[in-house]
Amino acid sequence: MDSELIKQLRRNLTLHFAVIAWMTAMLIATGSGGFYLPVIVFIFSLVAFIFVDTLGWFELGRVGSYVGMSVATLVAVASYIYSVVVMNSEAGQLLAVAGLLVYPECILFLQRKSLRVYEQLAIFLLLEMIVAALINDNLFFGILLTPIMLLWVSSLFLFSRYATLVQIDPAIDEPVPLFVEVMYRRFVKPMLREAPKQRVVTSRFVATSDVQETKFARRSMQTLPIGIGALVFAAVFFYLLPRTSPGVFRAGVGLKPSVGIPTELRLGLFGRLLQNPTPVMRVSFTSESTGEAYELEEPPYLRARVFDAYYPVIARGVKREQPIWGLAGSQPFHPPLQPASSIESFVRHGRADRVIAEFDIHREFATLLYSVPPLYSPAEEQRIDLNFDRFNMLLDPVEPSNPAIGKSLVYSIGTGNFAKREQVAVVPAYLPPSWVEPITTMLSQELGNFPEVNQYRQELLRKAKIDESNVFEAAEEYERHFVLSGKFQYSLDLRPPQNAEMDPIEDFILNQPKGHCQYFASAMVALLRQNEIPSRIVVGYRPTEFNSLGSFFPVKQSDAHAWVEALFSRDQLMNTKYERWLDARTPYYWVRFDPTPASGGGEVEIVAQRRQAIDYAEKLWKDYVVDAQKISGAKNIYAPVTKDNERAYEGLIQRFKNLVTSVQQGAFGSQRIGFAWPLAIAITALGVLSVGIWQVWVNLPRWAPGLAHRLGLDRRRRYEVKQAFFARCLSLLEQRGLRRSAFQTPQEFTSAVAVELDRAENKVGPSLSYLTELYYRLRFGTERSLSKEESQGIDEALRQLESIKRAAK
């Protein structure tokens, strides 16, 4: 064989594996953030490609390979132990596993290439793909999957060629011997003293260059259809694979859960707050009645936490660095979400729309659940249990013992909070009679001793000519004042208080009217409570960007928002704009106020998301591939299977375990595991009978051709005559009992028939010969059409044949 061509083939193969190794390591790196693995692979493979495979300056020999492999394994194992014992990091463990694959790869690259080395490289790279899939489940993986697959196919093409050449001429491949082989040659073989075998024949492969060459263009042409074919197969396989259990929200790998919204709000911090663009979730709204996207006119309020207790710097003898907002009014009983009928009255009175809100929360934020009250449980089964805090109108957070480690947490809730594409500000309050007194007292408690603020408030009402006892109008006036007066400005650049002795809220209202939503909400609550209106702060998200491709709101950390809820009795809301929502059976209502002005002034509007195509693609990747909840939900084609076979694997395993236990206990032969003899005999008999019938079916044409023909079982294919007139002729003759034998040509047949019919005084010989002649001409001749006269002649001849038939009858 041409050693240069073989060398070129090896070089090509090494380059392919090197590129696959880089790309796979890049997948790991982009998932984990550690870029040292691709750098190591890149350096080693490049050095190997240039100095080992191209220039042939050096290579790792037997000892070097063993030592290198041992060191690589030791390093990887040590880093794994370090990540388990010292760091206790799951991501670190996965990286160590990746290292366990990458370091030996580097050693393999430095070895002299042989079939065995390429095999090992391929296996390591495949395993590395698994680690990459575990670490990196972003869209990037999907984007890179196609080129990686094509590269794999291309390299397997080369590998196949190389293996074929090695099969023909093993001399071209000299692998580094295995340790066992070395030992055998060194110790066992001399002991055996085998005589060298004499060869009877020496075979020599006469190579042609095209077998050894690797033509790039041809390989590419062959790689593309096969690679794409494999990907198409993968897609079909992926979506047709029955999933017998619904998508379970379970722990994944990698990132630590992050608390998107803190459990307490701190005021009094100063400095410039940076906008955090980290994506938190995607929220979509669908009309329950139409099933279509429910488009909103204004950004929605997504509720996450409630703060009802304010703790100044010095409160109850405790001194803090900053005043904080906390939650004091949580209720211990949180029942599951109620069905849609629970909000029927509210929806009917206000003519609200029933909307399904789907929250798709990224895994690192998936400890906190969001709500848009009033809520009800949708018909669709949820991945997690949704328990509802009816007083605070919050969904319970996910249990810390069951952290979110999948790609994302998806759940849906039904809400009656929307009407005419707007979010309604009033919500019925869950307040049993026994709670009214303590709750209203607690929520009306002043934030502190702010006499100047009280004067400011009274002055405000006096100017607006609103009586303090008209609580709803007063509350609306406070909100208007913050939003529209122009005195207050939204700012993330918080400056130190002018008066350090004052509470930050007091300072905000009186001295320095600049701040973010938390200040505005706190200030309004301060005013409301001075007016003895029970109120609290609600914190959540208010996304302003909308992805029109996917009809969802992408929610970022920077969309976090705080607003105010005030509690009013039904009487207080009579003759207000919320009157139509009031129900005779509900005595109290929460009304939402948002005192924060827009950062640039004016109204807060929904804007189109930037680079929404990428985000939408990522959502599709997640929905249909990574989490595949869209193909494992109740609406997919496997829903019946899913419904009946939930926990099918577990059931199967349990049954198997039971069987093993029974066998171990010697239960065979006992009544517990009996052998159904009648059933076994019936099945066996049925099997034998089936085989017998099948054999008769197959062999009958040979055993009894006549019978088989009568039964229609003969498999002899009849010659099909495509010329309709001659087929008609044959059919007429067959009806007369004259059938053409297999050995007869049409000419012979019609001649014989003519003779036979002549004997019976049916003079059809000329007609038959005319038809046969025309048939031959059309069937085998060059002229394939009939003249008008010929057509008439055919009709006449066929009529003659039909008359014979009638005569015969």
Next chain:
Amino acid sequence: MATANSHESSPSSGNGSSARGTSANGTAPTSFTASLWRRWLARRQRNQVRYLSQVKFRLTREGVHFVAVLLFIFIGAVIREINLLILLAGSMIGLLVLQWRFNTRTLLKLTARRRLPQYAVAGKLTSISLTLSNPKRWLGSWLVVVEDRLQKQNPNSRKLVERGMAAIEEIRPRGSAECRYELEFHERGKYQIGPTTISTRFPIGLGRGWRTLDNARTLIVRPRLGELTPNIRSLHQQLRIGHAAASPQAGTHEAEFYGLRPWQSGDSRRWIHWRTTARLGEVSVRQFERQQQRQITILLDLHSPKLKPGESCSLCELAISFVATIATQSAKVGSDSLSAAVAGDTVVTVTNVQSPVLVDNLLDSLATIAPAENPDLLKAIRSLTLSLVANPSLLIISTRASQLDSLRNSLNDPVGSKLLSRVKLKWLNVSAGQLEPYFSWTAN
């Protein structure tokens, strides 16, 4: 004229011939059971051929590793419900399925035609070419490996590890392609070449599809030839061979008409005897007898202790090569007449070897004969009786010491004893190195 006595039956060249022969030998069925039995045999034979011609598929070692990783991924994906791994497993299964389909489809309907030389000579390269045709309309075949199994049939029947292998890059649809391999036989004998296995790992080498074609053929590998040293003339002198009376029928021309025989490959068209050809309906050629200068009568005694399977007797091989070289030389000279009897596991006698065709017959016999512990020398001498009458000198080439006394003692009949007493005998013991002055191996 010469008669070549072949003592071996021609083995069946293909797997299907023996059974077909059984059913097609024209004998009427003696009973219903016999008829059933024949039909069963024929069916079994047909099934075997069908089975061999089916395209079979097996994972290669790389493919097994690939499947192991695939199972690991798939099981992990199912247990942990990791969809990306399911996707990965899906693409791997896709590759496997494509491999299987390609392997099985591309080899379908391929036919191979092998071109074998008429004979081969031990120690010399023999080129064997194969032409593969692809009658398929759309699908080509790529990277097809053609593999001929080799089996030594005679002497020392055994399957060989070595195989004749060649590869073809591409066979286009409705096209054909040729490949070639070379074999160097180190031992004489009758070899079975084939059946041919065509296989491919195309496209990605995870599996290998193969098909075995029913095209086994035999090839005679003649003994290795050496060189006769100039001392051979003295041997001729000692035997006083080649006197003029040895060919009393010799004509005035260089070659005289002797008789007629059926046409054989290599015969000149000028020798065809048209009248006889027309009468018999098959081509017959005239045979000529050349004017003889010398007559050589040789008895080759291939004695060997019992050999283990696979072992060969080097002394016997030397003796056989010596006789083969003498025969080849005599054919070159053209005017010599050689009669030879070979006593091994059978006795083969070829007398009055003059034409290349008869030399070929002798060389073919020498190629396949095997040594024996007790070769039947008496039978061999008796088969040379006519030659010894014409030329009463006999050169015995043996792998053992002279057995003349025991030979004489064992000849009971008076004709035999008389003949042996008047024949001048020369016993060359190969084991004693008595062949060395007359023969040497050709340097390759």
